Amino acid sequence: PQPADISLLTHTSRYCCCRASPLVCPNQGLIKQLDKIKEARNLEGEERSMLSYARAISVSPFPHVITHSNLKREISKLPYLGEKLLSMVEEFIKTGQINETQGILTSSRFQALSAFTTIHGIGPHTARKLYNLGLRTLEDLERYYEVEPGRCGQETLAVIEAAGRESDEAIVERSIKVALALRHDFSQTIPRAEVEEMNRVVMSELEQIEQGCKSIVVGGYRRGKPQSNDVDIVISHRNWESGAGKIKGLCKRFVRRLHERGLVTHVMHLSGFHEHNALRTHHWDSLEKALTVFVLPGDGSQRRVYRRLDLIFAAPQVFWTAVVGWTGSTMFQRDLRLYAKQQKGFKFDSSGISRRHDSKLFFPKTEREVFELLGLVYVHPTLRNA
Template identity: 50%
Template sequence: EQLAEPAKAHYTSRYACLRPCPMVCPNQGLVQQLGVIRRSRELEGKDTSALSYERAISIIKAYPHTITSWRLTEVSNLSGIGEKMLSKITEYVTHGKIRESRSSPPPHGYSLFLFNLFFHPETIAASARFKSLSEFTTIYGIGATTARKLFDSFGLRTLDDLKEHYASHDPPPHPYWHNRNHSEERRIMTPAPVLSIMAALDLRDDLNEKIPRAEVDLMHDIVMGELGKLRPGCLSTVVGGYRRGKTESNDVDIVITHPTLVSGSDQVKGLGEVLVNRLYEAGLITHVMHLSGFHTPDALRTSHWDTLEKALTVFILPPDALGVGSPRIHRRLDLIFAAPEAYWTAITGWTGSKHFERDLRLWAKVERGMKFDSSGITRRRDSKQYFPRSEQEVFDILGLEWIDPTMRNA
């Protein structure tokens, strides 16, 4: 079957999956300041506004020139940059900052309180709230909605307030039937405790530490070493921000498959549970936040196309793994299990960025009549399924010019 000519990648594309975008762009300062506003919109639950900031940030990150006043007309013509966004950009270009996102101190000799009172009457209240909400969401398991509830309904302001609150509200960690509410999924029992909020509070400093690339490599090697003892011959790729070239990651994401079929069926099904239990028994996994497996009768094997088996966990290296006496830091580890035919879509679907992934799905649907997700590609009109044998093939099938993983930071 002849595939259509792929669409050209260019920074003016309205789809993030067609905008090559480096990790660090020529307009980092502007991107940082718009990011503060985006974050505050997100924390306040203003999702539509947060999304339009996210879009604008994504577009600016791919823009290859430093934005100066004579480039403003061109910038205003980029799709996703509306009038309001243009005024923020103009403010930045003119003053080197955006007033709303300011966190710089007042001029020398001014009292911060009086400065804020006269020049930014909204800042005092707003920033105290922003600070509390931001701090609350550094706890794994607390999102913007919960953070606002803790602030508004329970009057909590600091992490100490939070500790006190959860000391009386948080159920103790216990072994857990994962996914007990999802009837189509297999029930999974693991002895690893779920990460309670109290436990997440204790692990906060660890989990907020960035992971250097060398440690990502070491974690990958150790996980695959254990997996090799359980099921020899597995293949894996570290995906997520690491694959996009981040020097420091917030977690480690690994896609795992096994290339050999045994009597027609793959050797991946149920692997998540076995591996997680082994890593837990070896003292390498301390908590499991989510674990899913799909139980599908062989006659209905289509449903493993819907979602992949995955485990979201907390991992800790064995003692002295980074040198004698080295500190052991708890790390977030995500394991994704893909049947061999879904390996390359899983890798593409988990490399990100989040915005790149969102637009990849949108592009497939709107422009190509296809459904893309990490578990596969399906043509809508006749439900034809594709089995790409490389990431290049994923791009070919979706009619996209190739973009290297390190340029998928849109």
């Protein structure tokens, strides 16, 4: 990180894209406890309450350990820590835990719902639906979805061809089945060296069907996490003029190729093919994306672990907005959008930056330029862990 940039960030801003949020912070214990309450609210669909805990968590990487003596003076200057949250912080300082968190941890409903949502495709809503059917464990889900652990046949080519024509229900059902069958592999985190190896293999395959492409590994890896749950790669082309044309349609073509080569074994979802989002009216981005299952080539001496791999394809003009968007964190992204809207009258998401009043599009040539356009101090990726 550039020290000059860090000193310009303030820990009292309402927007986490104006604050430095390192991966590990001095108040990790407090944050862990608050995070459980946040998760419980999320699982119960209490969006607003969930967000107020998320905000409290994101301001807590306060530069030093929160103690009795600095609580009133310093902490009450922080945004989002209202009376209720402050009393929880106080309770944590006194007892080392928060009563509400202890209650959540022993709740069997919480345990079931949070186990269910570890499966890609199962959100809080689906988790509660499954719980109401009487299901309690992941083994229950295996029986319900008729999935055999470790085995998951898929007509992957047919899935690729059907992209853009499937119903949301069909997509979700397929994702759940794949994620459930391969859950023992997916629960193993991916070390940085393997993330890098996956990127190398992916890019050398890509070079064989389209020359001149480039990539950046984004997601938690780019924020400095030592272990990732999946691998997220943004792909673009080096040529500013001809690149956009080469990126269009590349997603399907490339995933087909990776599948032929035995590297992509399953496709959960291909998106960005039928959304009419030219006016950028949607919340979500309109980039071509492939959410896949990937396995590194081996020498046969040992079984390779199935990994979740997300590929995002961006024209050169929106490469850096895609990189910023997909680097996350989710909270950092959320506040970037909010800041752009409230403070600058801009619309920002992974697929671009535009000015609201005349819809003028901007095409940043570097990551720093994305921040400059939004009037923000550059925040190093490793300080975006809000």
